[in-house]
Amino acid sequence: MKVERQRYIRFRIFSERPVPADEKELATVIWRQYNGLFGEVKSGKAGFWITDYDQKGQEGTIRCAHVVQDELVAALTLITSINDIPVSVDTLKTSGTLAKLGEKVDS
Amino acid sequence: MIPVLIEPRVVPPLPGGAKEGIGRWIARARSVGYDGFVMEVPDSEKNPGSPGILHSTLAEAPRFTVYTRKTLLLQDRGSVKTRLAGIRSRFRVDAICVRSSNAEVLNFVAKDGRVDIIRLETQDELDAFNDGIASLAGQYGTFVELPFSPLVRTRGASRSKFIRTCNKILETCGAYHARLLFSSDAERLVDVKNAWQKALVLEILLDASKQVGREIAIKNPAALVERCKGKKDELVVASPNIAEDDAS
Numbered sequence: 001m002k003v004e005r006q007r008y009i010r011f012r013i014f015s016e017r018p019v020p021a022d023e024k025e026l027a028t029v030i031w032r033q034y035n036g037l038f039g040e041v042k043s044g045k046a047g048f049w050i051t052d053y054d055q056k057g058q059e060g061t062i063r064c065a066h067v068v069q070d071e072l073v074a075a076l077t078l079i080t081s082i083n084d085i086p087v088s089v090d091t092l093k094t095s096g097t098l099a100k101l102g103e104k105v106d107s
Numbered sequence: 108m109i110p111v112l113i114e115p116r117v118v119p120p121l122p123g124g125a126k127e128g129i130g131r132w133i134a135r136a137r138s139v140g141y142d143g144f145v146m147e148v149p150d151s152e153k154n155p156g157s158p159g160i161l162h163s164t165l166a167e168a169p170r171f172t173v174y175t176r177k178t179l180l181l182q183d184r185g186s187v188k189t190r191l192a193g194i195r196s197r198f199r200v201d202a203i204c205v206r207s208s209n210a211e212v213l214n215f216v217a218k219d220g221r222v223d224i225i226r227l228e229t230q231d232e233l234d235a236f237n238d239g240i241a242s243l244a245g246q247y248g249t250f251v252e253l254p255f256s257p258l259v260r261t262r263g264a265s266r267s268k269f270i271r272t273c274n275k276i277l278e279t280c281g282a283y284h285a286r287l288l289f290s291s292d293a294e295r296l297v298d299v300k301n302a303w304q305k306a307l308v309l310e311i312l313l314d315a316s317k318q319v320g321r322e323i324a325i326k327n328p329a330a331l332v333e334r335c336k337g338k339k340d341e342l343v344v345a346s347p348n349i350a351e352d353d354a355s
Contacts, residue, residue: 014135014297036262037312074311077304078259080297088297090139091304 005066008051008101009094011076013058015087023053023060029082030062034075048072051098059092061101069094112302113328114144115224115252116176116290131296133171139301143172143332148200174332176202178226184211191221201335204252210235217243223335224288226252233272238279245283250331251276252288255305256298258312273313281319286327302328 013019013026021029027050035043046068053060064072076089095101119132136144177200181187194203204224205216208231216222217240225244227233236251244251253276257269280287289309293299302324310320 014138016296070307071311073304074308077300077308080259086295086297088300090301 004047005096006063007066007069007094007096008098009062009064009069009072009076010092010101011060011062012090012092013082013087014090015058015082015085017085019055019058019082019085019087021082022055023050026050026053026060026082029079030072030075033079034072037075037078038071042068042071046072061098066096111143111329111332112141112325113172113174113332114141114291114293114299114302115288115328115331116147117144117293117299118147118149120294129173132299133173135296135299137171139299141299141302142170143174144299145174145176145202145328145332148175148177148198172332174201174335176200176204176224178204178206181205181207181212181216182209184209184215187212187215191216191219194221195338202331206232208232208235210237210240213240214243217249218247219249220247222249223331223338224250224252227276228254230272233276236276236279238283241279241283241285244285245280248286248334250286250288250327251280252290255289255291255300255308258308259298259300270312277313277315277319286330287323288327288331289323 030048030050031043034046034048038046046064048062048064048068051061051063062072073091073094076091079087079089081087093101114136117132117136119128132144177194177198179190179194181190191203202223203221204226205212205222206226206228207213207216208229213225213235217225225236225240227236241251243249253273258266258273261269277287279285289305291298291300291305306317306320306324309315309323310317313320315323
C-alpha cells in the first residue's frame with residue numbers, strides 16, 4: 001500500500017478576546033467547516049489531526065493528507081467564530097515535515 | 108520578485124480617524140503580510156475634510172501605506188456627470204469607486220477615466236453587470252470589485268448562489284480581460300484576511316486557476332494602487348499649468 005504523504009500547517013487564531021477552546025473543540029470547529037464545504041466523503045479522506053495547540057498563544061499545527069492541504073487552508077480561512085467569539089484563522093507556514101516547519105516558523 | 112500585498116477595501120470604524128484605532132488596523136494587516144490597504148472614506152459628500160487628517164495621521168506608519176477610496180452610489184444616468192465632476196480633488200482620495208444597479212450608468216463609468224472601480228455588491232448590481240460593461244472595463248482598465256465577505260459569512264444555499272454569480276462574473280471578466288478585485292470589506296480586525304489565503308479560497312470555491320486566484324487577490328490590488336498613484340501625479344502636474352493660465 002502506498003504511504004500517504006502528509007503536510008503540516010502552522011496556524012494562529014486571531015481574536016480580540018481570548019478563545020476558550022481546547023484542541024478537541026478546535027478540531028470539531030475545523031471538521032464542521034471542512035465538512036460543510038466539501039462534504040462527508042472528502043472529510044473522510046482528509047485525515048487531519050491537530051498535532052499541537054497552545055491555547056494561551058492560540059497557535060498550533062495541523063497534520064493533513066497532502067492532497068487536501070489547499071482545501072484545508074480554505075476551510076480554515078472561512079472559520080469566522082469559535083465558541084461565539086469572532087476569530088480569524090491565519091495560516092503561517094506549511095511544510096512536509098515537522099522539523100522543516102519549525103525551521104520556517106523560527107526564521 | 109516579491110509582490111506588494113494590498114487589501115483593496117477596509118472600512119474601519121474610526122471616530123475622527125483616531126490614531127490608536129488606525130495603529131491596530133495597521134498592526135493586524137501587517138501580521139497577515141500586507142504592505143498597505145485601501146480605506147473607505149465614510150464621510151458624506153458635503154464634508155470631504157477628514158481624508159486630509161487621515162493622511163497626516165497615517166504618515167507616521169513606516170513601510171506601510173494606507174490609501175483612501177470613496178464609493179459613490181449613482182442611480183440615474185442624468186446625475187453622473189455632476190457627481191463625478193472634480194471628484195478626486197474634491198474628496199482628496201486615491202481611488203474612486205462607483206456602485207449602481209443601472210446598466211446604463213455602469214456602461215458610462217466603465218469608460219470614464221475618473222472612476223477606478225465598479226463595485227458590485229447587491230444582487231441588483233450583480234444582475235446589472237453585463238458583457239458590454241466588462242468589455243469597456245477591460246478596454247479602459249477599470250477594475251470590477253466583488254465583496255469577499257459573502258463567501259466567508261454566508262452558509263449553505265446563499266453561499267452557493269453567490270458562488271454561482273461570482274463564477275459568471277469571473278468568466279465574463281476573464282473573456283474581456285477586465286481586472287477583478289475581491290475586497291474583504293473588513294469592518295472588524297478579524298475580517299482582515301491574508302491575501303494568499305484569499306487566493307486559495309477563490310481557487311477552491313470559485314474553481315479559478317492558481318494564476319487567476321493570485322491575480323485577483325495579489326496582482327490586481329497592487330495594480331489598482333499603481334493606477335491611482337499615476338492619477339495623483341497627474342493632478343499635481345496639472346495644477347501649475349492652471350495657475351499659469353490664470354496669471355496670463
